[in-house]
Each structure stands twice: as structure tokens, then as C-alpha cells.
Amino acid sequence: MGKTSKALAKKFGQLKIFVGKIALIAFQVSLFFIILYRVVPVPITPLPLVRLFEQAFGDDPVRLKKDWESIESLGRNICLASVTSEDPKFFQHYGFDFEQIIESLKKSFDKGKRPRGASTITQQTAKNLFFTPRRSWLRKGLEVYVTVCLELFWTKKRILEVYLNIIEMGNGVYGAEAASLYYFNKSSGKLTANEAAAIAACYPNPRRWKANKPSRYIKKKQNLIARYMYRIGSLPWENKKKPK
Numbered sequence: 001m002g003k004t005s006k007a008l009a010k011k012f013g014q015l016k017i018f019v020g021k022i023a024l025i026a027f028q029v030s031l032f033f034i035i036l037y038r039v040v041p042v043p044i045t046p047l048p049l050v051r052l053f054e055q056a057f058g059d060d061p062v063r064l065k066k067d068w069e070s071i072e073s074l075g076r077n078i079c080l081a082s083v084t085s086e087d088p089k090f091f092q093h094y095g096f097d098f099e100q101i102i103e104s105l106k107k108s109f110d111k112g113k114r115p116r117g118a119s120t121i122t123q124q125t126a127k128n129l130f131f132t133p134r135r136s137w138l139r140k141g142l143e144v145y146v147t148v149c150l151e152l153f154w155t156k157k158r159i160l161e162v163y164l165n166i167i168e169m170g171n172g173v174y175g176a177e178a179a180s181l182y183y184f185n186k187s188s189g190k191l192t193a194n195e196a197a198a199i200a201a202c203y204p205n206p207r208r209w210k211a212n213k214p215s216r217y218i219k220k221k222q223n224l225i226a227r228y229m230y231r232i233g234s235l236p237w238e239n240k241k242k243p244k
Contacts, residue, residue, distance in 0.1 A: 030130070034149045037129070038158060041068040045166050046132045048174055055172065063172025065182055071161035075189035076235060077196035078176045079160060084229040085200035085221075087121040090160070091236055095122040095151040123147050125163040157237050169199060171207045183212040197225035 048064055055062045071079065083090050089097050097120050119127070126146035131139050150159055169179035179199050180188040191199070195211070201221040202209040209218050 030146065031149065033130075034146065034153055037162065038154050042129065042162060042166055045128055045174075046130065047128060047166075047168055048172075050132050051168075051172060060171060064174075065170075065172060065178040066165075066174040067177040067181070068165050068175065069177045069188065071157060071164065073187075073189050074161075074164055074176050075187075075191060075196075076238070077191050077193050077229075078164060078180070078188050078199065079235055080229040080232055081193070081196035081200035081225050082164060082176075082203070083121065083160070083232055085197075085225050086124070086203060088232065090121050091156055091232075093120060095147045096120060120147075121163050122150050122159050124167070125159055126150055128166050128168075129162070157235075167203070169202070169206045170210075173206070179206075179211065183210070193226050193229065194222065197222045197229065200225055 048066070052062060052064060054060070087097065089100075100120075123143060126143050127139075130146060131143065154162075164176040166174060167176075168174055169176065170182060173179050173182050176188045176199065180186055180191055180195075183199065184191065184195050198211040198214055198218070201214070201218045202211050209215060211218075214222055
């Protein structure tokens with residue numbers, strides 16, 4: 001082997017070691033924050049920062065409305081409406097709804113279109129917690145890793161709590177409490193079933209649709225969510241009896 005080949009092999013080996021160290025550090029840091037956020041409110045996520053930058057250099061007013069609240073304070077209506085709208089099997093699966101994924105792929109192949117979103121609430125929480133909206137296969141792979149970690153280290157209650165506190169719910173509006181105050185001028189815990197369903201109906205595109213001024217499409221979706229949200233039954237943590 002010539003000197004040039006040896007030098008290249010050495011540099012390649014050094015690069016592998018460097019990349020391995022970076023990957024290990026990234027893994028440790030991400031795991032630290034995942035465990036930390038199991039008990040600590042999430043102060044900020046990448047999406048609001050991206051939106052603030054877009055607002056600062058665009059036509060939209062600069063706005064950042066977010067209020068962290070416990071899941072008990074948020075109220076059961078927004079919990080039930082969100083699960084009904086986004087992930088009806090949330091309390092049964094372990095982070096991935098494979099039936100929904102397969103169904104989405106089949107429909108996309110039949111119609112020759114890009115697969116529609118089949119993300120669970122856990123997957124959406126993983127995405128919103130650490131990543132920007134920019135799509136890539138690398139991000140998707142990292143989302144899978146974070147999703148698995150959330151299911152391992154967090155409870156379903158905590159996943160839903162964080163989801164409802166960090167999700168984008170309007171232009172510069174993040175979390176159920178901020179959305180409730182912004183659209184209905186009341187705390188999330190006081191939302192009626194129809195109001196909670198209206199907010200949940202806008203999740204796919206909250207900057208386009210308005211919960212307090214629903215289009216015909218959103219109104220129809222709102223009515224469906226309100227009709228079916230109580231079929232989920234009680235929330236799992238509501239069934240836990242207090243010790244005597």
C-alpha cells in the first residue's frame with residue numbers, strides 16, 4: 001500500500017472516530033433532555049424560533065403566545081378532542097400505529113400520490129420537541145429514535161401533556177392554553193366539547209384555519225370530533241382510585 005493510500009486510510013479512520021464521538025455526544029445530550037423533560041416543563045422548542053425568524057423577516061406580525069399548564073388544568077375536553085382527532089389508538093399503541101401507516105401507504109400507491117401523514121401523538125411530540133419542520137429521511141430516522149425513547153421513559157399522560165403544551169395552534173400561538181385564550185378568551189380547562197373540537201380540528205394546518213371562525217370543512221370535522229370524542233371513554237389516569 002502506497003503512502004497516499006495509507007494517509008487516506010488514516011484520515012478515514014480518524015473521521016470515523018470523530019463521527020462516532022459526535023454521535024455518542026448527541027445521543028447522551030438527547031437522552032439527558034428526554035429524561036429531564038419527563039418532569040420539567042419544556043421552555044422552548046425549535047418551531048417557535050423558526051416562526052419568529054420568519055415573522056421578523058416576513059409580513060406576519062411577530063407573535064409568541066405560550067402558556068405551560070398541567071394536563072389537569074388543560075381539562076379533559078381538549079385531551080379527548082385531541083386524541084380523537086389525531087390518534088384514536090394513542091392509549092393502545094407503543095408509539096407507532098402500524099395499521100394506519102400501512103393503510104396510508106396502500107392509498108398512496110393506489111392513487112400514485114405521496115403518503116399522507118400517519119404520525120401518532122408520540123411521533124408528533126418527538127418531532128415538535130427537537131426538530132424543525134424541514135423534512136428529510138435523517139430527521140425521520142431520528143424521530144423514530146426519540147419516539148421510542150418517549151414511550152420507554154415517559155407515561156402516556158406525560159406525552160399528551162407535553163404535546164398539548166408545545167403544539168403549534170395558530171400563527172405564533174403554541175399550546176392548548178394559549179390557543180384557548182387566543183380563540184375563545186377562556187382557560188383551556190373551561191372549554192366546551194365543541195370549542196375543544198374546533199381547536200383540534202385545526203391541528204393539521206393551524207396557521208390557515210381558525211378555531212373561532214371555522215370554515216365549512218373545519219365545521220364538519222369539528223362536529224365529527226365532538227360526536228366521537230367521548231367514545232374513547234375516560235382518560236386512563238382518571239380511573240386510578242385514590243388510596244383510602
